[in-house]
Structures are given as structure tokens and as C-alpha cells.
Amino acid sequence: MASIEIRAVDKAFGATQVLHAVDLEVADGEFLVLVGPSGCGKSTLLRLIAGLDEVSGGEIAIGGRVVNDLPPKDRDIAMVFQNYALYPHMTVRDNMAFSLKLRNEPKATVAKKVADAAETLNLTAYLDRYPRQLSGGQRQRVAMGRAIVRDPEVFLFDEPLSNLDAKLRVQMRVEIKSLHQRLHATSVYVTHDQIEAMTMADRIVVLQDGRVEQIGTPLELYDHPSNLFVAGFIGSPAMNFVRGHLRRRDDAVWIEANDGTRLPSGSGRQGQEGQEVVYSFRPEQLTLGAAGDGIPARILVIEPTGADTHVYCELCGTQICAVFGERLEFKSGETLWVKPKGEAVHVFDSATGKALA
């Protein structure tokens, strides 16, 4: 296996700049997830690592070797595509053996590698079938088998689960993760689904408009988003945002929401008196208070999910979502009294979107 280094990589298609000086390192054996909304450049970055597109500037190194001018076949990588890209005229066996045959490996070796990969992925019974005779999940496994047989240094995944239904997606997510734990292969995984990113990644890279917004472990990103974009993108239901101004009197610091409500900002908050800010907290970071104790929130909709209760309500003139790990007997129109957990709130500068420490 090998590490990947991406140094100041730019990519432009004609006049459109898709990636802006992206710097990134993927450690040996790491499972790195690139996440971001559609058009943020995550698939482009993956294609650049694969060698399917050429960089416009910067350097990509795999295993310490700069691969900018190497074709995909010489980069020792394997890639799993969004729509599997299984050759429709070849059987599962031939699909998996294709790369090995092109390398002129001995027939016995090819047969053994294919059989081993098929066994790992529970595909032995399907080796003589054509892709169209397989279900979505089986096709996905064949696509992974095609990657595994090559025993590459790096695995690249381009939204491999987005064509599967919700249940299968969860199942395949676990399979890919356990496969990675078995093979310890350096992997770069592209997705727009932040749940996939959170559950699978060793580290997550959040991209927006071709720029890296933040890199960190899933919980680092969840607990300490560096800006408004990451705060809003990571987490489901999404983080709540309330606009207001920072107030500072002597040693006390609080946020005054636009409707005048005083919100606790946590201790030692930086920022200037009167600074326009966005006050943020996760849906589960609210506690219920007795009537008159806390901030009033008028309930709009209640969604009991079984395990917990999602309450959509209006707080400080803004619609927010609160999640409580208990079953609540409230009705829409009633008022809840809630208190944000002071240490878990985030305050972002309204103009720059950057977090205030």
C-alpha cells in the first residue's frame, strides 16, 4: 500500500476552474472520504488521482512517486465507478480477470486470484453470469472484485453506493468498511452523502467550489466545524443557525439574537462587541427546561422516529430542529422551553463564515 500526496493541484476545463490549489495527504492504509455538494470538484479530484484527467497545475504523488505524467495503468490504482462500469458483454469472471489478462498473467494465477476475490465477496456462484443478470448489490460487489484482483496500492471509489436503495446502501457501507479493515488498502472515497462520510471515513475532506473547507476525523468535523459551510453540511438533521450580535460586558459574553433573546455563548468566546454573528447548535444539543426556564420555542411539527423525537419549532424567530432522546407528548402550537448546552454551541462570524474561537 502507499500514501498519496496532492500538492497545490489545480484543474480547469477551458475557462472554468474546477479545483483551486488543493493540498492533501492520504496516509498509508487510510480511508479518506471526499465529501461535498454536487459540482464541488470531488469526482474531478478522484479522476486526477486515477489519471483519467490531467492536472492543470500542481503535483500528485503515489507512494512517493510523482505520477502526473503516468497513465492510469502505471499508477497501480483500482477504481470503483458510480454505475459500476462492468463490461456488459463479459461474464463476472471475465470482468474480474480482464486486467490480469491484459497484464499477461499466467492462466492459473488469473483463475486463482479471481476465485479468491469471488470467495471474499460471496460471488463464487455468479462467476458465469453476465452483469445484467445480477442485482445492484451483486454488481457493486463485482466492481469491487475487479478492483481487488489487481491488488493495487490505492483504491478509489467514485460514489459507489449512490445507485443502490437505502437498505442495500447501509449493507454495502458495512461491507466496504470491513473489506478495508481486512485489506488495509489506502482508499479515497467520494460521496455527497455526509452520513456515508461520517460512518466510513478515517478522515473527511469537505470540499466546496473546488476548495478544501476542512480536513479532519468525522467527530472533529462534527464537533468543531471551522466554518458555516462545514457546520451546515456535516450532521443530520443539520445544525441550527440563529442570526444575532455578539455582546460583551465586562467578563460576560453572550449572543443577542435579532429578536433580542439572550443566548449563552459558552465561556471565553472571542469577538468584538456588536459583531454580527451566526449562533449555531446541533439539534441534539438542547435540553428541555421547565416552563419559564430557558428560551421559548413554539412547536411547528413533531416527528417521533421511535428511538428519539424530532421537534421542528420556532426559536428567536428562526425555524430550528431539536432532537430529544425520549418520547415527548407535546402537540404542535405548544411552547417548549429549551436551553442550548453552552459548551457545545458554535459562533461564526456572519461576514466571513469562520468560527469564532
Added chain:
Amino acid sequence: MPVAPLPTQAPRPATAPAAPSAGRRRLRLSLSAKQAAFGIAILLPTLAVLAIFRFLPMIEAFYLSLTAYDLVHPPKFVGLANFVSLAQDPLFLKSARVSLTYVLFSVVPVLPLSLGLAVLFNRSLFIKNVLRSAVFMPVVMPAVVMAVVWTFMYQQDGVINTLLGWLGIDPIPWLRSSSSALWAVILIGIWRATPYYMVIFLAGLQAIPADYYDAAEIDGAGDWAKFWHITLPLLKPTTLLVIVMNVIVAMKVFAVPLIMTGGGPADSTRVLPLFIYQTAFEFFDMGRAAAMSVFLFVGVMLFSFIQVRMFTRGDEQR
């Protein structure tokens, strides 16, 4: 042991709904029957036109092939006499041979040529659109105009012999020699068919998802391996279409040999359609001409059937 009853459907009402009054009774059709009726209604005009202008003349031709008919006297039933006579007619057998030669040598080169051009034009290429239009020109040119232009080019002092002269090759009596006339006509067939089938191949190429090529590239395939292992197999349906269409069109070639050579010299370019035309409208032997048409029809059907079988063998389980 008492068993708890399973929930059942609500009981039907005791009384049946009132039957519609006799005066307002309408034909009740199921949804699928209504859809089928609508489909048939849409198809009917086309079927009627096809029946009148296609199927009836075909049936008429089959009937005429069993008669002796000179356009003056009424057709006289002669059974299979026309077919027996054709089987012993050296002119007909030669004409069939000429047609087969034309089909073989005009169809086979068109495949690699049209596919090659399609692959070329499928890539990003300087002034691609201009070149593509230029290559497509022969398809839009009327056959008569084309035949006249090529006749000039094939003349003793025409463009082609002039070009050959520059290469040090003696002039060839293209249309005046029985050994070269058919090749001259075949060359035009290739020139005319190639761009047409190129467009069909181009459509086939553009329908192949780019992901397959990306996957193949990562698997280590070079340009040739990608063409051989991805492009060609995935173009199989297009190739079948091109071969079948090309064979049918080549078997029906008529205008070019009629205008350029009239079937000569020494019957060397008398393809079957031309012979059929001459038998019917120059020798006024409609029954014999119809028998030749039936022969040609069966030949085309047989060719097409064999090609389809060959190409689709093994596809059923895919």
C-alpha cells in the same frame, strides 16, 4: 381449538349494482384492451398504406412469377416453368454471379472503412465538422448525378487515369473492359455507402458510455485493447444492422450500372435488378422478371436471416 379469524375484506354488498339502462349500454373494455385498441387505431393508416403499396404488389409479383405475361395478352399460369427455365439460363446465372460479386466486394470493404472513419470522427479532430460534412457528401448526391460524374472520371483521359498516369500506371479502360467494369462500379458502391454507414457507426460509438473506457484504461488497456475488447463487442448490434442493410442495398443496386454501363461490357456489370428491369421492360417478359424478383427476395431474406443468426448466437443468455 378455536382459531382467531384473520382480517378479511369488507363483505360485498348483498345487492349487485344496478345494471345500466338498455338505452345507455356501452361496450366495457379493460384498460389493456383499451390500450391495445388505441395502438391498433394508430397503426391502421400506416398498415393500410403498406398493404396497398407494398404487400399487394409483392403478392402480385409472386403470382406473376407463376405466369407467362407479356403486358399485351393476359397472364397465363405456367406453374414453376419460369423458375426451371431460370435455373438453366446461363445469362441469369451469370447475372446472379455478378450480383454476388458486387455484394461481397462492396460490403466487405465498407465495414472497416466506415468503422475506421467513425472512430476517427468520434475523436476530437481539427475541423471535424467540415470534414464530416465533406465525407457525407456522396450520400446526399443523387445516384444519377453521381453515375454521370463518375463516368466522366472513368474515361480514358479522365481524372482517375490522369492520376494513375502521374504514378506511372498505364490508363485503364475502366468501363470499356469486361475485366474492370464491375470493379469500377463496385468502387462507386463503396464510395457511396461508406459515409452513410460511418454515420450509423458514429451513433453506435457515441452510445457507448465513457465509463467503460475509463474502467478499461484503469484495467490497463491501451487504445488497441480498448477497441478490440470494448468498442467492437459493444458495437455488435450496430455492426449487424450495417451488414444487413448494406447487403440489402447492394443486392438492389440498379441506377449506377444502368447509367454507366447498361449491364455491359459482355454482361460483366449486369446485376440482378438490372437484368430484372431489362427482362420486364425491354423484353416484356413480366413472368420471368417476377420469378427473378422472387429469387432475389428469397436470397435477401436468406442472407439477412443467416447474418442475424450468426450475430445473435449466444446472446440469449446475456
